[in-house]
Amino acid sequence: MSDPVVVVARGLTKRFGQFEAVKGIDFHVDAEQCFGFLGPNGAGKTTTMRMISCSSPPTGGELTVLGMPAWVDGRRIKRRMGVVPQENNLDEEVSVIDNLIIYARYFDISPKVSTPRAEELLSFVALEDKRDWRIYALSGGMKRRLLVARSLMNEPELLILDEPTTGLDPQARHLVWEKLRSLKRQGVTLLLTTHYMEEASQLCDRLVIMHEGRILVEGSPRELVAGHTSPQVIEVFEPPLDAEAGLAALEPVADRTERLADRWLFYTGDGDALLAKVRALPLDPSSVWLRGGMLEDVFLSLTGRGLLE
Amino acid sequence: MARVATAAAHRTGRGFLRDIVRVPDNIVPNFFEPFLYLLAMGLGLGAYLARIKGVRYIDFIAPGLVATAAMFGASFEVTFNCFVKMQFGKIYDAVMSTPLTIEDIGLGEMLWSTTRSLIYGTVFLAIASSFGVVHSWWAVLTPVAVALTGMMFSAIGLSFTAVIPLIDYYTYYWTMFITPMFLFSGIFFPLDRMPNWVQVVAWFIPLHQAVDLMRALILTGDIGSAAAAAAWIVVVTGALFVVPMNLLHRRLVK
Ligand SMILES: Nc1ncnc2c1ncn2[C@@H]1O[C@H](COP(=O)(O)OP(=O)(O)OP(=O)(O)O)[C@@H](O)[C@H]1O
Numbered sequence: 001m002s003d004p005v006v007v008v009a010r011g012l013t014k015r016f017g018q019f020e021a022v023k024g025i026d027f028h029v030d031a032e033q034c035f036g037f038l039g040p041n042g043a044g045k046t047t048t049m050r051m052i053s054c055s056s057p058p059t060g061g062e063l064t065v066l067g068m069p070a071w072v073d074g075r076r077i078k079r080r081m082g083v084v085p086q087e088n089n090l091d092e093e094v095s096v097i098d099n100l101i102i103y104a105r106y107f108d109i110s111p112k113v114s115t116p117r118a119e120e121l122l123s124f125v126a127l128e129d130k131r132d133w134r135i136y137a138l139s140g141g142m143k144r145r146l147l148v149a150r151s152l153m154n155e156p157e158l159l160i161l162d163e164p165t166t167g168l169d170p171q172a173r174h175l176v177w178e179k180l181r182s183l184k185r186q187g188v189t190l191l192l193t194t195h196y197m198e199e200a201s202q203l204c205d206r207l208v209i210m211h212e213g214r215i216l217v218e219g220s221p222r223e224l225v226a227g228h229t230s231p232q233v234i235e236v237f238e239p240p241l242d243a244e245a246g247l248a249a250l251e252p253v254a255d256r257t258e259r260l261a262d263r264w265l266f267y268t269g270d271g272d273a274l275l276a277k278v279r280a281l282p283l284d285p286s287s288v289w290l291r292g293g294m295l296e297d298v299f300l301s302l303t304g305r306g307l308l309e
Numbered sequence: 310m311a312r313v314a315t316a317a318a319h320r321t322g323r324g325f326l327r328d329i330v331r332v333p334d335n336i337v338p339n340f341f342e343p344f345l346y347l348l349a350m351g352l353g354l355g356a357y358l359a360r361i362k363g364v365r366y367i368d369f370i371a372p373g374l375v376a377t378a379a380m381f382g383a384s385f386e387v388t389f390n391c392f393v394k395m396q397f398g399k400i401y402d403a404v405m406s407t408p409l410t411i412e413d414i415g416l417g418e419m420l421w422s423t424t425r426s427l428i429y430g431t432v433f434l435a436i437a438s439s440f441g442v443v444h445s446w447w448a449v450l451t452p453v454a455v456a457l458t459g460m461m462f463s464a465i466g467l468s469f470t471a472v473i474p475l476i477d478y479y480t481y482y483w484t485m486f487i488t489p490m491f492l493f494s495g496i497f498f499p500l501d502r503m504p505n506w507v508q509v510v511a512w513f514i515p516l517h518q519a520v521d522l523m524r525a526l527i528l529t530g531d532i533g534s535a536a537a538a539a540a541w542i543v544v545v546t547g548a549l550f551v552v553p554m555n556l557l558h559r560r561l562v563k
């Protein structure tokens with residue numbers, strides 16, 4: 001790999017008219033890593049991905065991709081990059097295999113080279129028996145898988161995946177995760193947005209959580225969990241009214257408590273000690289649950305629980 | 310030049326195939342229109358008419374219908390087909406994540422629609438010639454004239470496509486631009502006995518220039534007026550050439 005750092009953004013900004021969708025963000029993506037963007041709907045993830053993939057010009061700041069200024073050198077950058085867009089844009093008027101071969105053609109890859117490659121990628125995403133189907137006959141998840149296959153037709157060094165596994169069944173999701181890991185081992189740099197915290201925890205070496213056009217935190221999944229939430233969480237589901245006073249009395253013992261409509265959450269460093277106290281209350285034992293702190297806790301505590309838009 | 314090459318790549322090989330596999334659905338239906346006019350007007354109406362400018366009526370209208378075939382061929386492609394690809398299929402968004410740019414897309418569409426007008430115009434001429442409508446050897450240059458005409462209407466139509474928000478707006482394009490041009494460009498009746506102002510207005514009508522060009526090549530062999538009309542088309546096409554690219558850029562780059 002030529003550059004140790006594949007993407008560098010400094011003060012990166014995107015305005016749509018008066019509205020600032022990305023408000024001066026800084027980050028860098030190291031080669032051969034998987035870098036994640038998390039954030040609620042409208043946080044600016046897709047906008048950022050589109051600037052990196054040279055589909056949208058930044059309106060401020062600096063953005064370097066593969067050592068070249070994004071947008072300015074778009075043609076050269078895009079040659080070495082693969083993109084899975086959030087919105088499907090397969091060619092509905094041609095067959096599954098032709099979607100791949102025609103797309104490769106735009107990279108000057110001749111059908112002689114692209115046809116066997118397309119067959120191989122189709123069998124990788126388990127669509128080989130749909131080879132000659134029209135796109136409209138595919139299910140939503142199959143279309144996503146075909147988009148993943150399409151993004152690999154030019155053997156990219158940098159792969160940009162905007163919610164690649166949204167709408168996939170668990171089998172297909174694991175299939176895609178496996179492939180992404182193997183691509184990473186081969187030296188491909190991955191940029192990923194996702195709403196699945198488990199996916200981010202499993203795949204990303206580092207990630208950022210975005211909110212309203214800004215980056216709130218950055219780090220490895222482990223660091224973020226260690227730094228922004230308690231190691232353990234006790235969840236109490238639908239406690240009876242007569243237990244609520246007892247639960248409220250435990251609040252000072254916990255690092256933080258959250259009362260939701262259907263449950264209470266106690267964030268704590270010492271789960272066992274607190275669990276013993278909770279169990280002493282008149283509660284159905286099966287409604288009490290101790291688990292480790294997770295990325296989802298970090299996400300929710302930083303971006304809030306309400307629907308944002 | 311690299312740009313032209315990649316734009317050509319956009320539409321060659323399998324890229325081209327995308328459209329070629331769709332020819333039966335796409336090209337064939339519109340093919341018949343000029344023939345219907347040739348038969349209905351040329352043979353039907355023509356049977357009741359005396360000679361017009363010294364030739365049979367079918368000889369008079371056939372060159373204009375070649376120009377019309379070229380105009381229709383290009384126009385269908387850069388209007389409905391391109392809009393569907395751009396707006397509903399999001400095909401251009403996909404192409405923009407490859408090394409191709411919007412300029413390549415615009416150029417590629419114009420080259421393909423010109424190709425399509427070339428097919429329409431030359432096939433029409435070949436069939437019409439069996440009615441004995443070709444009277445000049447200059448007719449061998451017709452494919453060039455058809456391509457020029459196709460390119461001009463590609464640039465105009467694609468510019469319209471790039472700015473309209475809804476597919477319904479093509480009704481305006483057709484009823485206020487294409488159809489009036491078709492009727493008043495001197496295809497079915499000569500304009501040279503009309504009042505002076507009509508001729509001045511006609512000079513600015515793109516299809517009228519294309520009709521003059523085809524008639525000079527196919528019927529009269531008047532190479533001077535052919536050259537004048539061809540020059541008009543080249544200048545206008547050259548001036549309009551970048552317009553659709555800029556408009557597509559404004560629409561698609563966000
Ligand atoms: N072309 C556009 N014109 C105007 N506003 C836009 C445009 N594209 C995006 N936005 C706005 O920018 C903000 C960020 O959008 P973006 O698509 O980047 O969000 P996201 O983080 O990808 O969200 P999601 O999780 O829903 O995909 C939103 O408020 C959106 O309305």
Ligand SMILES: [Mg+2]
Pocket residue numbers: 045046047086162
């Ligand atoms: Mg998004």
